[in-house]
Amino acid sequence: MILGPSGRDRTGGRVHRRPASLIAGILCIAGLAAPAPALRAGGDLDDRLGLSATRLSQPDYDIGTILADKVEPNWPGDVQGRLILAWTSLAEATGREPPQLAALVAGLPATFNGRGYLGPPLDLHAIDEQQLSGHGWLIAGLCRYGEYSGDRRPLDWAGRMIQELALPLRGSYARYPRTPDERNRAGGAVGQLTGRINNGWRLSTDVGCAYILLEGLVTAYQAMPSRELAGLIDEAGEAFLATDVVAVQAQAHASLCAARNLLLYERLTGFRHGWLPKIEAFYQLYRERAMTENEANWNWFGRPSWTEPCAIVDSFLLTFELWRITGQAAYLGDAHRIFYNALGFGQKTDGGFGCDAFNGDGGLAISNRHWNVPWCCNMRGACGLAGAACARAEWREGEGTLFLPFYSDGKLSQPGWNLVERTGWPIDETVEIRGRRHPGETSRLKAVAMFVPAECPWQAVRLELDGRPVLCELKNGFVSASLPDGAEEFTLRLSLQPALRTEAPHNLATRTGVVTVRYGFLILGTPDGRTLPSLRVRDLQPLGEGRFRVGSDGMVLSPLCEMPFSAATKAAPWRTQVLFPVASE
C-alpha cells in the first residue's frame, strides 16, 4: 500500500486508523521545549511513525549486529546511539516501545573499552573526530533512555563517557582545523577518515563531524550540569560559530546539529553567550547556500550533491526551536516546508529514509540516489517524525493559551480538558478541534491559538467557534479564539485556502529563470518523471487534494509529500521535476 499524508491509499480507500490513546506526559524531542500537554498523534503522522518503527525492526537492526559494531566500525558508538535515540523517540511519541530497546541498552557495557566508551582509547595527539561524533549520539541516547525508562545506569555510563572521552578535550576544539587548506573535499555517503592529522585532530571527510559531540554534551548537561562540561560546550560552540562553513564546505548535517544544540544550550543557560543572532545568521546562510528548492539539503555547504534526511531532520528541529524562541512565524513556516516537502518526500514506503539528488547543479528534477540509508537516515528520520508528534501543541500557562503550531489527527490532553483534533492537513484545508471539559476539574484554558501559514491568503481564513464566526486578527502567524467562561465543551474549526503560486528559488546557486510551483507551502512536481519545458500557472486546472492538470495531454502536478514511492520506483530510480522554466504569458 502506498500512503500519502492524506491517509489514502492510491486506490482512494481510507486507511484503517489505529485508535489513539493518551499518555500522562511526553518529553519533547528538542529536549528543552516548554512542557507540552500530553498528546498523541493519530492519522497520517502515526502511520508514518508506524512505518518507521517497522523499518527499524528489520533484521539489519537486530541488536546482535548492532552490538557487534559491524555496521559502521569506523564510527564507534554512532549506530548504537542513533538506534537508541530513534527507538526511545518512537516509544515516547507512540507509546509503543520497540521490543529490543531495553536489551540493546543493557548489552552495551559489555562492548565498552576499559575507559567506559567505544573504540580505541582517546589520543589527544590524533583525536578521532568520527569517534566523537558517534559518541554524540551515544551519550544523548543513553541520557534520553535513562530519562524515559527511569533506569539510572545509562546516565551513569554517559557520565563516565563525559569524564573519560569528552572533558579531556578541553583546549582541543579551539584548534580544530576549520580552514579550507586544512580539510579534504572528498567524501561519500559514508564519511571516512582522510588519513590527515592536523593540529592534533584525525580528520574525516564529513567536515565538522566533531561538533556532533555537542548532541551528547548538551543532552548530558541537562541531566548532569557541571562547570567543566559547560566550559567544553562553550569552547566547542565558540569554535563552531567562528567557522566559515561555506569556505570550509562543512557537512550540512553536522553544522545543523551543532547549531540546534547550541540554541538549546543558550535557552538552558539564559542566553548568556549572546549566540542567538549568530545562530539565526547561520540558518539564513544554510537556506541560501545549502538548502535545496524542496527544502532538503546538499550534503555539504557549497557542494551541490545529494540530500540527507539526517540534515533535514535537524533543520526541521532547528527551525521549530527558532520559532519557539523568537516567535517569528517565518521559522515555523520553514519548519512546515521542511517537514512536508523534504522529510515527507524522503520517507519511503517501507518506512526508511533515502537520499535524493538534483541531478547536479542547475538540474530541474530530483532523482533518488539511495533508496534508504540503514546506517544513519533511517534512524534519524524516526527522530524527525517523533519531533513533529511532540510539536503539535504548546501550552503557555501565563497566557492561558494552547498554541497549535503543527496539525495532525490525534488527541491533546490539556489540564481540565480532553481535546480531539481532526484534519486532513496539509492536503485538506480544515482543522477541527473538539474539546470536552473534565467534570469537576478546574480549567486554566482560556484560548486556543492556531497557526496560519503565510502562503494561505488572509482574506480566505475562517475561524469558527461552535459554528459562529470568530472575529480575529493575525498575531505572529496565529489566530486565536477565546473560550466562554464556564464552557463545558466547544468545537473550533479553522478553514484555510492555500493559494496556487510560483516562487523564485531561495538557494543563490540555483539556476535563474526557473520557479517552483506551490499549493500553499507544498511544493508540486511531476509524479511520472516527465519534464515540462515550460509552465504557465494560468494553464493549471485544479483536480483537488493539491493536484493540478497541466494541459490537455494528461500531465499532472502533485505535492511531493504525496509521491507514490513503491518497489517499482526503487528499481527504476525515482525522478520528479520540481523546477520549471517560466513561459512567457
Ligand SMILES: [Zn+2]
Ligand atoms: Zn543520514
